[in-house]
Amino acid sequence: MSASAEHTQSEAQVQAAASPRRRAMTPYLRTVGAIVWKDLRAEIRSRELINSMILFTLMTVLVFSLALELDADARQNIVAGVLWVTIVFAGILGLGRSLASEKDRGSLDALLLAPIARSALFFGKMIGNLLFVLVIAFVLLLLLTVLFNVTLFKPYLVLMVLLGSIGFTTVGTLLSSMTVHARARETLLPILLLPVVLPILISAVRASTGILDEMPSEDWMPWVQLLAIADVIFLVASYALFDFVVEE
Amino acid sequence: MTHAIIEVGKLVKTFGVNPVLRGLDLDVPRGQFLTLLGPNGSGKTTLLRILAALARPTSGTVRIGGWDLPAEASQVRAQLGVVSHLPLLYDTLTATENLMFFARLYDLPAGERGDRIEAVLRRVGLWRRANDVVQTYSRGMQQRLAIARAILHDPAVLLLDEPYTGLDQDAAALLDELLREVAIAGRTVLMTTHDLRRGHALADRIAILSRGKIAFDRLTDEVEADTLPALYTDVTGTVTTR
Numbered sequence: 413m414s415a416s417a418e419h420t421q422s423e424a425q426v427q428a429a430a431s432p433r434r435r436a437m438t439p440y441l442r443t444v445g446a447i448v449w450k451d452l453r454a455e456i457r458s459r460e461l462i463n464s465m466i467l468f469t470l471m472t473v474l475v476f477s478l479a480l481e482l483d484a485d486a487r488q489n490i491v492a493g494v495l496w497v498t499i500v501f502a503g504i505l506g507l508g509r510s511l512a513s514e515k516d517r518g519s520l521d522a523l524l525l526a527p528i529a530r531s532a533l534f535f536g537k538m539i540g541n542l543l544f545v546l547v548i549a550f551v552l553l554l555l556l557t558v559l560f561n562v563t564l565f566k567p568y569l570v571l572m573v574l575l576g577s578i579g580f581t582t583v584g585t586l587l588s589s590m591t592v593h594a595r596a597r598e599t600l601l602p603i604l605l606l607p608v609v610l611p612i613l614i615s616a617v618r619a620s621t622g623i624l625d626e627m628p629s630e631d632w633m634p635w636v637q638l639l640a641i642a643d644v645i646f647l648v649a650s651y652a653l654f655d656f657v658v659e660e
Numbered sequence: 661m662t663h664a665i666i667e668v669g670k671l672v673k674t675f676g677v678n679p680v681l682r683g684l685d686l687d688v689p690r691g692q693f694l695t696l697l698g699p700n701g702s703g704k705t706t707l708l709r710i711l712a713a714l715a716r717p718t719s720g721t722v723r724i725g726g727w728d729l730p731a732e733a734s735q736v737r738a739q740l741g742v743v744s745h746l747p748l749l750y751d752t753l754t755a756t757e758n759l760m761f762f763a764r765l766y767d768l769p770a771g772e773r774g775d776r777i778e779a780v781l782r783r784v785g786l787w788r789r790a791n792d793v794v795q796t797y798s799r800g801m802q803q804r805l806a807i808a809r810a811i812l813h814d815p816a817v818l819l820l821d822e823p824y825t826g827l828d829q830d831a832a833a834l835l836d837e838l839l840r841e842v843a844i845a846g847r848t849v850l851m852t853t854h855d856l857r858r859g860h861a862l863a864d865r866i867a868i869l870s871r872g873k874i875a876f877d878r879l880t881d882e883v884e885a886d887t888l889p890a891l892y893t894d895v896t897g898t899v900t901t902r
Contacts, residue, residue: 519750
């Protein structure tokens, strides 16, 4: 079937269907929403990221569970550490591919060609990554509850997972956009990311341990506050820096 | 006098210490189809990336539609459509989903998106495959969809960076037909290619870029297609097989 045979609309009709209105820049939230919609739609269809992240999560939890099978106390004590280490490493798998796949197929240029705020592109990608990490975190909480016999679905712990994931994906999305042009980006991203997310990781583990051990809230609340402050700092820094990161 | 929609003055771009563009001057009047020829490394793609606001010039002036680059990049991007040798599409989405995504990025009114997408898909002959995922498309079909994406927001200027790369003869002929129709609609087109005959056949004007500068610039009426390969060799010092 030739293209010409299927041409049923003239150029005049095509142009008539175009809006004469031309805005200099697409509204911010609409841009963020469009990018999140696209990332979710593409992922639901391909399941490229989420499958590998879930498989990694499952394998990690099983290894920890089997290694510590005979020592119930040890399992109880390290559950917060297992939770956050698994979230971080499974998250790195997703963060690494999120922008790299855009770069490899050239669609990163298509995004940068659109009349959108660069920071809206950042927040669109970051929210998409955050949703994937939260799916992993939910699966992880379920697995740890069953295999470690510890109740993890506590309101404050869920809040901690949300705050920690926001900080981690914010830094991760920014650094993955910085390393996306590098040849050794798969190894470069974790090397750069882990030292930067250390404050987030330490705060999250300390607060999670306090919550799980049912300590008084004054013992772990400062860690929650520190984590919230770190999130705000990383979000503002990413908003300010992303323009320069993607500039050629 | 025809007003230039693309105005480039004394454009310099260096990567590290390596100059790629060395004081390039170029004006393209509204509605003109300009083919830009040149050997690899002559700076064609760099020039297009600067015009597309994807790269910053080291020095010099660039204005598109009266807007300055890089200061007014958003205004420039809103009136540009770009097609490269990569389709710049999402292969796990359908053609409609791809175009719906870009319609949102270009802020087409929600009530008009469906009609507009149907119009451009019919235009490039892909309406019947609108709901198929792009990874099932041939290379030629992907390139036609790339053109649909590029004209979706009805841009005044089309930048085409070697759009024929990887196409077979039939797909290239279809693309010829499509580009002619897109150009006839009054858009300004700047295309880079290594295909001298095709570039000559499509364009109103031919320029040759060599060592970071425009070394040859004529209307196609003033240049015989048969003499173009020899002329190209004289200007660039390289031989072309097409």
